[in-house]
Amino acid sequence: DVKVTQSSRYLVKRTGEKVFLECVQDMDHENMFWYRQDPGLGLRLIYFSYDVKMKEKGDIPEGYSVSREKKERFSLILESASTNQTSMYLCASSFFDREYQPQHFGDGTRLSIL
């Protein structure tokens, strides 16, 4: 079974802090994704990566950055956290050359910015 592990289930941070969310997958997937999920808005793509050290902006990249130094790990960084970044963050992974393959998701990190 594919396993996508997010380092924290719940996280509370303060405004202005730099926040790191970590995601690790164990299926040798090339693609990795970060989404945020908000009520009534569904899932919105923040960033994705299709290879080590490669990244592409999604639909809502402002205020975020990412890092992919190893194939299995994809980090989301909130450079200076703000209250409007309070949300559920979901990491996913998939194979690169098989667009018909589904994404596999972690259990999410519920982040609160105070």
Next chain:
Amino acid sequence: AQSVTQLDSHVSVSEGTPVLLRCNYSSSYSPSLFWYVQHPNKGLQLLLKYTSAATLVKGINGFEAEFKKSETSFHLTKPSAHMSDAAEYFCVVSDRRGGYQKVTFGIGTKLQVIP
């Protein structure tokens, strides 16, 4: 352009009665379509997928969906609802453009199952 419309934000059914969750999509390419389920405080779990083979797709937990190209629909059904089906369901369209997988999620349908 790629888009997904889930026609109902909330659906309520009685236990043992049929479930119908509606989804319409648009895509300029030959898309793949998926349904995911999300239980509270959990990630998304794949229910089923359509990838241009059989138009009637069977998934886990007794769910199935039918791809209708003429109607651009991919509705999710189950003959008999169970209490454990109460969750949020997402319809997803995926295609390939510019070398990347492009994925769009619907906004979700919350299914309530009444005992």
